[in-house]
Each structure stands twice: as C-alpha cells, then as structure tokens.
Amino acid sequence: MKWLTMLWLCAGLVACGGSGEQAAPEPRDGHIWKSQTDMVDRAHDVEGLLEDASDRQRGQIEEQAQ
Secondary structure (H helix, E strand, C coil): CHHHHHHHHHHHHHHHCCCCCCCCCCCCCCCCCHHHHHHHHHHHHHHHHHHHHHHHHHHHHHHHHC
16 A cells, blocks of 8 residues: 555656746736736725725615614
C-alpha cells in the first residue's frame, strides 16, 4: 500500500512539474495586477449602489408603514 501511495505522489509531482521557465505576461498598462485592481474598484462601486438602493427601499417601506 505504501508503494502505491509513493507511486501516486511521484506521478503527481511529475505531472505538475514545469518544463522550464515560463515568461511572465507583459503588463499592458504598466501594472501586472491592473485588471484585478480595476475589478475590485468596480466591486466597491457596485457595493455603494446596492447600499443606496437598500436605503431607498427601506425608506419606502417605512413611509408605507406609517
């Protein structure tokens, strides 16, 4: 059983091993994580929009309750 585990471990290491160095992608806008940081910024903007919509809806519900 141990040899089977070692065989699977070695097969996994060989399969996941790289065949040399891979070149890093060239940054288009001078920042390699630009697309990810832009996505985070957009998510913050959407969060603000959702909070505003939630506040408006809460206000409408309170008006109807009175």
